[in-house]
Amino acid sequence: MNLFAVAHALTAELVDALLSRPGLRIERIVSQGQASPAGFWYDQAEGEWVLVLAGAARLRFEDEPDARLLGPGDWLDIAPRRRHRVDWTDPAVPTIWLAVYYH
Amino acid sequence: MNLFAVAHALTAELVDALLSRPGLRIERIVSQGQASPAGFWYDQAEGEWVLVLAGAARLRFEDEPDARLLGPGDWLDIAPRRRHRVDWTDPAVPTIWLAVYYH
Numbered sequence: 519m520n521l522f523a524v525a526h527a528l529t530a531e532l533v534d535a536l537l538s539r540p541g542l543r544i545e546r547i548v549s550q551g552q553a554s555p556a557g558f559w560y561d562q563a564e565g566e567w568v569l570v571l572a573g574a575a576r577l578r579f580e581d582e583p584d585a586r587l588l589g590p591g592d593w594l595d596i597a598p599r600r601r602h603r604v605d606w607t608d609p610a611v612p613t614i615w616l617a618v619y620y621h
Numbered sequence: 622m623n624l625f626a627v628a629h630a631l632t633a634e635l636v637d638a639l640l641s642r643p644g645l646r647i648e649r650i651v652s653q654g655q656a657s658p659a660g661f662w663y664d665q666a667e668g669e670w671v672l673v674l675a676g677a678a679r680l681r682f683e684d685e686p687d688a689r690l691l692g693p694g695d696w697l698d699i700a701p702r703r704r705h706r707v708d709w710t711d712p713a714v715p716t717i718w719l720a721v722y723y724h
Contacts (some may be wrong), residue, residue: 521672522694530670537698539672542645542723543721544670567640569646569719571674571694580637591625591674595640616672 521546521571524612541621549575551609559601564619566578573613576605622651624674627715641704654712662704672696676716679709685707713724 519534527595536543543564550573554560559580570588578585580601586594587605596602607613622637631653640647646667653676657663662683673691679695683694683704695711699705710716 520694521696536696537721539668539723542720542721565642583627591623593624593639616719618640618647620642 519546521614524548526612528612529604539572543619545617545619546617547615547617549573549604549607549615550611551607552604553606554603561599561601562596562619563598564621565598567593568596568619569616571614571616573611574608575613576607577614578603578605588600613619622649624717624719627651627717632714645708646721646722648720650718650720651678652707652710652716652718654710655707656709659704662706664702664704665722666701667724668701669699669722670696670720670721671699674717674719675709676706676714678716678718679705681708705717 523533528548531552532548534546535549536546569590570590572590573587576585577588580603583606590596627635631651634655635651636645637649639649649659673693673695675693680691683706688708691697717718
């Protein structure tokens with residue numbers, strides 16, 4: 519599977535597992551317009567290293583005043599238990615994420 | 622650091638550590654024309670999940686007759702001790718790799 523290829527129109531987020539090992543999981547996630555539900559925060563036991571391959575998104579940390587705008591090539595490391603949410607993804611084009619979850 | 626940004630002309634391969642944890646290392650590697658030395662094979666104790674973000678490369682496994690041509694979005698998981706080499710990277714443009722090394 520080529521990570522830049524998105525085969526069909528998206529009605530929901532698409533998640534593909536690329537690698538699954540003890541303590542390590544790599545996924546491709548494709549969003550188009552989806553965002554976290556109002557008031558929802560991810561609060562994960564795992565660390566998450568995440569890279570935007572295509573598209574655009576706004577990711578917000580509870581401990582920061584402003585969302586971060588992410589585009590292709592932008593990445594960040596989200597520490598375990600650091601609460602965050604996706605405020606916005608571009609509705610016009612697929613946003614392709616590469617997420618590496620680790621213990 | 623944006624992963625698609627390559628600041629200057631390359632005279633040698635460029636390696637940037639993006640994450641370093643026990644049993645896990647994420648690096649960006651930028652090649653332009655470099656290949657593994659003649660007769661050299663990588664023979665790693667770690668697993669390596671590798672993705673081409675930009676450019677083009679030919680990666681060869683010792684246990685396969687033909688090299689694999691990789692372009693943007695192509696990825697593979699290289700098992701520990703599976704001998705492999707980079708036969709070629711495009712001399713005309715930077716080839717940007719994302720490598721996830723894991724135990």
